[in-house]
Amino acid sequence: MTVEEIRSTVADFAAAARKAVDAGFAGVEVHAANGYLLHQFLAEGTNHRTDAYGGSVAHRIRFVVEVVQAVADEVGPDRVGVRLAPGLTVNGIEEGDTEDICPALVTALNDIGSAYLHIVFADPAQPLFQDIRKAWPRTLIANPVLGWGSPLPADGGRHAAERLLAAGADLISPGRPFLANPDLVERLRTGAPVNPVREEGLMYTGAARTAAPTTRTSRASRRPWPRRVRTDRL
Numbered sequence: 001m002t003v004e005e006i007r008s009t010v011a012d013f014a015a016a017a018r019k020a021v022d023a024g025f026a027g028v029e030v031h032a033a034n035g036y037l038l039h040q041f042l043a044e045g046t047n048h049r050t051d052a053y054g055g056s057v058a059h060r061i062r063f064v065v066e067v068v069q070a071v072a073d074e075v076g077p078d079r080v081g082v083r084l085a086p087g088l089t090v091n092g093i094e095e096g097d098t099e100d101i102c103p104a105l106v107t108a109l110n111d112i113g114s115a116y117l118h119i120v121f122a123d124p125a126q127p128l129f130q131d132i133r134k135a136w137p138r139t140l141i142a143n144p145v146l147g148w149g150s151p152l153p154a155d156g157g158r159h160a161a162e163r164l165l166a167a168g169a170d171l172i173s174p175g176r177p178f179l180a181n182p183d184l185v186e187r188l189r190t191g192a193p194v195n196p197v198r199e200e201g202l203m204y205t206g207a208a209r210t211a212a213p214t215t216r217t218s219r220a221s222r223r224p225w226p227r228r229v230r231t232d233r234l
């Protein structure tokens with residue numbers, strides 16, 4: 001990307017946030033995780049620039065900080081969250097110096113005053129988790145990452161969530177457990193069994209599928225997913 005393209009992309013983020021808020025959304029989440037464009041600027045493995053947007057930590061966080069600042073200027077910092085995936089290698093990303101760049105970025109985002117930080121982070125025993133917690137005084141949301149391509153734990157991720165909460169996360173954002181269990185909160189609250197994730201077609205591919213059963217779909221919900229449900233009665 002040229003510097004001109006970077007500037008116009010920063011403006012695009014702000015314009016998109018304005019449209020979302022005008023359309024009635026309470027806020028927007030800037031996505032700087034999981035190997036997408038902003039994450040690619042953070043990572044040494046993908047950012048080979050030699051200008052003000054590449055090289056040092058201060059340079060590599062610049063694009064993300066400019067985007068979040070522009071969005072916050074447009075809709076207010078209290079309407080902006082940011083998603084990061086510190087150290088995650090999904091989609092071929094290699095940050096290289098996560099322990100340096102992550103706290104620097106979190107500190108810069110905190111200066112902007114955005115509403116919350118949302119991290120894709122599995123292991124709260126890693127010292128980096130506490131570094132993030134110390135650098136981020138406001139709401140910290142953690143996505144536990146229960147294992148790509150492997151079955152969900154039988155407890156639906158409850159233990160993983162509780163570890164993150166005990167380590168200082170404020171909220172938990174389960175992903176795949178919700179896809180398989182639309183009533184996940186109720187299941188976790190009552191200790192009801194969780195449906196397994198159906199990996200086939202998970203990434204929106206393959207044949208049409210039936211809705212995931214909820215605890216309200218009676219006896220049949222005790223059978224593991226996948227199964228046939230009367231969608232006309234859901």
Ligand SMILES: Cc1cc2nc3c(=O)[nH]c(=O)nc-3n(C[C@H](O)[C@H](O)[C@H](O)COP(=O)(O)O)c2cc1C
Pocket residue numbers: 031033034120143144145146147173174175176177202203204
């Ligand atoms: C079907 C599907 C689509 C996803 N789409 C995105 C996406 O567009 N952007 C993203 O950052 N993560 C995406 N993810 C990753 C999830 O946000 C989450 O980080 C990941 O599934 C790990 O959390 P989990 O174990 O609770 O599911 C997706 C995951 C699944 C299963």
